[in-house]
Amino acid sequence: xxNLRPLLITVAVLLVFILAGNTxxxxxxxxxxxxxxxxxxxIHSPHKATMxxxxxxxxxxxxxxxxxxxxxxxxxxxxxIYAINWNTKNFKKYKNGFQDxxxxxxxxxxxxxxxxxTDEPTGKxxxxxxxxxFDFENSQASFDKWFKTQLQNKKDSFKHDRDLSYIIxxxxxxxxxxxxxxxxxxxxxxxxxxxxxxxxxxxxxxxxTGNTLGFRCQITF
Numbered sequence: 771x772x773n774l775r776p777l778l779i780t781v782a783v784l785l786v787f788i789l790a791g792n793t794x795x796x797x798x799x800x801x802x803x804x805x806x807x808x809x810x811x812x813i814h815s816p817h818k819a820t821m822x823x824x825x826x827x828x829x830x831x832x833x834x835x836x837x838x839x840x841x842x843x844x845x846x847x848x849x850x851i852y853a854i855n856w857n858t859k860n861f862k863k864y865k866n867g868f869q870d871x872x873x874x875x876x877x878x879x880x881x882x883x884x885x886x887x888t889d890e891p892t893g894k895x896x897x898x899x900x901x902x903x904f905d906f907e908n909s910q911a912s913f914d915k916w917f918k919t920q921l922q923n924k925k926d927s928f929k930h931d932r933d934l935s936y937i938i939x940x941x942x943x944x945x946x947x948x949x950x951x952x953x954x955x956x957x958x959x960x961x962x963x964x965x966x967x968x969x970x971x972x973x974x975x976x977x978x979t980g981n982t983l984g985f986r987c988q989i990t991f
Contacts, residue, residue: 819954823947830950834957843946850939857932864928867896868921874906875914896921 814834823830827847828840870893877891897906900917909917 814954814957816951816954816958819950820947823950827943827946830947831953834950834953836953839949843942846942847939850935850942853935854932854939857928857935861925861928861932863895864899864921864925866893867899868918868925870894871896871918871921875918878907878914879911
């Protein structure tokens with residue numbers, strides 16, 4: 771199994787939970803019986819944040835002053851690009867090995883008379899994918915079948931992981947745009963400095979239950 775799959779999964783999960791997290795836009799001050807909510811109004815353009823992230827990943831986060839997200843974003847991009855290159859290189863290697871070995875096995879299984887007038891395939895890239903110096907000429911048919919299957923499985927596995935890496939890279943790019951847009955929208959929420967939520971004990975009376983002790987919430991604008 772490709773040992774880069776855990777890395778790809780980790781990158782995807784990390785970016786989803788960190789980059790797409792909600793931005794804290796309100797500061798809260800607690801006293802014994804009063805909750806004071808404070809914020810400031812800022813003119814901030816979600817459109818600009820979105821377009822900046824479209825043009826260059828991380829630029830929207832910089833516009834939103836979320837600088838701590840940029841290293842995480844580029845770590846994810848770097849990891850996925852590395853995975854793409856690594857899987858592409860190995861896919862090509864096993865693809866060539868599978869093709870060369872398939873041609874060799876077909877030639878090897880020809881009747882002797884036909885084999886004598888047919889040139890042996892020159893491609894030997896499969897030799898470096900097994901034990902060095904192994905005698906493929908005298909190998910058993912069962913081994914040839916097994917080895918061909920292994921080459922095909924490896925080829926398909928690296929192709930799958932390469933394609934998955936491309937999908938994750940596209941996902942990181944889209945997530946970068948969404949994150950910048952959401953952050954910019956949340957920064958425009960306004961809570962007036964004078965808005966106060968007061969929670970205090972209160973006694974209420976009912977003809978059925980008499981006096982009841984509870985809490986009263988009072989909002990002051």
